[in-house]
Amino acid sequence: MSIAFKHVDYTYQAGTPLATPALTDISLTVPDHGYLAIIGHTGSGKSTLIQQLNALLKPTAGEIQIDQFTITPQTTNAALKPLRQHVGMVFQFPESQLFEETIQKDIAFGPRNFGASIDQANQLATTMLDLVGLDASYAQRSPFDLSGGQ
Ligand SMILES: Nc1ncnc2c1ncn2[C@@H]1O[C@H](COP(=O)(O)OP(=O)(O)OP(=O)(O)O)[C@@H](O)[C@H]1O
Ligand SMILES: [Mg+2]
Structure with missing residues (x-):
């Protein structure tokens, strides 16, 4: 999977008096x-940048290319669904996101939300x-038995 950012800007609350520019003219591959x-x-925009990778946030200017997907400010949420099925994100404190009683159920939660059957999700x-x-x-086993890295 290759990634390219082309002149990406991201501004929180763009177009309002509270507008906060977080990314300005980012290009990388x-x-x-x-x-x-x-x-x-701290506050330099790292979290804002990684949230562009599965389009939790969309750029306010510029373009992001992730394999065959192109994300621009105009890209619709419907068009982003296949990308979100493809790109995972591990958060800073993954332990606080676990909630099922088994690791299998915790992993299966994602595919179940994308329409997989229980059998398909368990297989995945x-x-x-x-x-x-x-x-x-x-x-x-319980997800709470995992180490941070696991
Ligand atoms: N939801 C938000 N609404 C408005 N401004 C935000 C929001 N989230 C972040 N910002 C601002 O965007 C800028 C970048 O924040 P970001 O969280 O991307 O930084 P970071 O590099 O991840 O910082 P840290 O190292 O502290 O995690 C900061 O000025 C921050 O105040
Ligand atoms: Mg951060």
Whole structure:
């Protein structure tokens, strides 16, 4: 999956007296299978930038290319659904987002919300556990037994 930002701006509450510019003219590329670390002062816009990657926030100017998806200020939410199915985000305190009694159910919550059947979602959960290097014995354990990194 390759990522390209082209002259991206993001302003919170754009067009109101409370407008706060957070990103100004950001251009960057991340090649397929690449890694990118973003560092910067508190308030410099790191969280605002990563929320563009699955379009939790859309740019107020410029363009973002993620594989075959193009996000501009005009892109509709309907057009973004396939992108949101594709791009995951791990938040700063993932522990506080866990809520099911088993790890399998917690993972299956996402696909269930995208219309998968229980069987399909459980199958995906098994696949995803394997993808991140956790063996099948984790499926029925409590998500609160995981370490932060896991
Ligand atoms: N929901 C919001 N409404 C208005 N302004 C916001 C909002 N969220 C962030 N900002 C502002 O946008 C700018 C960038 O904030 P952001 O959260 O992206 O910074 P950050 O680099 O992630 O900071 P930290 O290192 O503290 O997590 C800051 O000036 C912040 O005050
Ligand atoms: Mg942040």
